[in-house]
Amino acid sequence: MKLEITALRKSYRQGQEKLTILNNLNMQVDTSEVVAVVGASGSGKSTFLSLVAGLDKFDEGDISVNGHSIKNLTTAEMTNFRAQNMAFVFQQFHLVPHLTAFENIALPLEILNRPFTETEITAALTAVGLSHRGHHKPGELSGGECQRLALARGLITKPSLLLADEPSGNLDTETGQRVMNLFFEQVRATKTTTVLVTHDRELAARCDRIFTLKNGRFE
Numbered sequence: 001m002k003l004e005i006t007a008l009r010k011s012y013r014q015g016q017e018k019l020t021i022l023n024n025l026n027m028q029v030d031t032s033e034v035v036a037v038v039g040a041s042g043s044g045k046s047t048f049l050s051l052v053a054g055l056d057k058f059d060e061g062d063i064s065v066n067g068h069s070i071k072n073l074t075t076a077e078m079t080n081f082r083a084q085n086m087a088f089v090f091q092q093f094h095l096v097p098h099l100t101a102f103e104n105i106a107l108p109l110e111i112l113n114r115p116f117t118e119t120e121i122t123a124a125l126t127a128v129g130l131s132h133r134g135h136h137k138p139g140e141l142s143g144g145e146c147q148r149l150a151l152a153r154g155l156i157t158k159p160s161l162l163l164a165d166e167p168s169g170n171l172d173t174e175t176g177q178r179v180m181n182l183f184f185e186q187v188r189a190t191k192t193t194t195v196l197v198t199h200d201r202e203l204a205a206r207c208d209r210i211f212t213l214k215n216g217r218f219e
């Protein structure tokens, strides 16, 4: 999968004022590449990811995934496109609290009406070191375990594009490091094209390329 972003502009309206966050921003990510987006707090990293995910509209420019522009998709088309092609790992895990770890991983496949086997889900749990926690609900898991579960859930659909926003941001340093080791191991093993937002320079250095967001564009 290829991600291509051209001359992207995004502004927010603040009363009478227009606040331009992204301005003439360009990016190209190749298949299986893992790239980092870094930048100061408030520089627009999360805004950028929400545009790529089609969760928010941009003013100008274009975003194309696998050669398909997302600009003119309806909300329903975008929702479907996102479910088929993208996955997310965020600082807040966004797991479904009343479902078990096993069920949380199976959920995206059920939503997409894709057939799956118990073996497949168990393998995904095992890949993130949670084979012994399949029956636990998120509230019965540690922060690191929740994040590993979110990663397994993201990758189960074999997404073309994985978007991650500070995935270790809520974890203590040691847990964060272990989760991120697993994160890199998994995205590399599955050759998943990945955009990782982080302000951790060490994590960024483990990516293939680093994009630094400053004054609305990548330096």
Ligand SMILES: Nc1ncnc2c1ncn2[C@@H]1O[C@H](COP(=O)(O)OP(=O)(O)OP(=O)(O)O)[C@@H](O)[C@H]1O
Pocket: 012, 013, 014, 019, 021, 039, 040, 041, 042, 043, 044, 045, 046, 047, 048, 199
């Ligand atoms: N809905 C909104 N309306 C107005 N301004 C917004 C909105 N969302 C974000 N902003 C502004 O846009 C700027 C970029 O926000 P964004 O969340 O993308 O930054 P960030 O780089 O992800 O920061 P952090 O590292 O702290 O997560 C901020 O100055 C923020 O105040």
Ligand SMILES: [Mg+2]
Pocket: 045, 046, 047, 165
């Ligand atoms: Mg952010």
